[in-house]
Amino acid sequence: MADSVILLVDKPGGMTSHDVVARARRALGTRKIGHAGTLDPMATGLLVLGVEGSTRLLTYLVGLDKTYEATIRLGVSTDSDDADGVETARADAAARAAVTPERIAAGVAALTGPISQVPSTVSAIKVGGRRAYDLAREGVAVELKARSVTVSRFEVLRIAERDGAIDLDVVVDCTSGTYIRALARDLGAALGVGGHLTALRRTHVGPFTVAGAASPDKLGAQPGLDPAVVAAAVLGRLDVTADEARDLRHGKRLTGAAARIRESTAAAVDPSGVLVGIVERRGDDLKSAMNMPQPPREAP
Structure with missing residues (x-):
């Protein structure tokens, strides 16, 4: 029987959170493994797993605050609000030129603190018992309700023009349930040019950091954290x-x-x-x- 531990995993891009759980089950020889918060396939970074009896702790971990590093592309919109989606609109040169650092700062400030946020249509939220992303893929119109979240830090680290768009490297501290893709979408909308997410990495879940996480390939050798x-x-x-x-x-x-x-x-x-x-x-x-x-x- 596998030990009852909490595992910190550094999820690579291209894998789903379920993929990581499945790999952990094979590596540890148990099916009793769960995670404390999904990461999109495009995203990388910290995924917290509970093994055996420690799965009971996950309910106390899923609501912890999170920290993300991300890249927001202004000037291009997609149907999923991230780079995995299909481009739906592109701002012209004049609209992009009007996006000054001062306007970006004002837009970021408006999305900092307690805010009301409508999650991305392509999300794991259930609508009538089905995931929103499944309905969206079938062409079903999905209307998600706004939710209250808190963004305690939304800091722009770098602004760069690239491929006819404006890229922002940002760091975000937020409450659980915050969609960084929605922040990108809403910032782009406020600036009149549209926006989506091109990179996302979760670096912290509560007091736990990705610096101490193992890759999925090394799960069998990861000692894990004592649940106490x-x-x-x-x-x-x-x-x-x-x-x-x-x-x-x-x-x-x-x-x-x-x-x-x-x-x-x-x-x-x-x-x-x-x-x-x-x-x-x-x-x-x-x-x-x-x-x-x-x-x-x-x-x-």
Whole structure:
């Protein structure tokens, strides 16, 4: 049986997130693997996988903030808002010439902070039980609802003219669920020239960085992260006694223990460093919100 760990993978371009999961299943000899947030096939960078019992942690990781490095091409629109799509419009030279650094800065500022964003039509969002991108490929008109997201950082690192368009190298810090393709589309629309994404790399998911990630070809040799370390880094750590660990695993509350954690939830870790599960406040008490599978007992 594979170890219960969290794996950090550096996804290459051209692979789907499902492709990476399938390769991890083969490399580790288990089907019990999931991921904490999809990356488009065109995109590269950090994909967080949960293996065996650590798949239970993924629900607490999927909502973490993300950081992306991207290239936005202004002056060209596509039907998918990225380079994998078909070109639908191209701005003329006069329109492109009117796109000054000052106007770009103003457009970026308008897309920074709490914003309302309509996801790209070619996205994994489900509409009537089906993925939007499947419907779009069939020619079905898809109208997605706007969603509230927060872009805490939208910084332009470089502006360059290339192939009759304007390329912006940017870095974006944002909440989970933000579509960088939609930022490219909306920035281009605001500037009157259209825009799409030509490159995207996810560099951070919460406290985890792509610098410590393995390529899909090396998954079998990747030791993985201890779920206790991961959960504590994301939620904060609550050290519990052996008796408290047993009670939590049996569904009992820790009476009067709510003051021992800073936030509404925390990772409960037993004296041997094993993650018991995630606890949450219930009045003055703490109760298990999720228990990890109990480690196998060692033979006497």
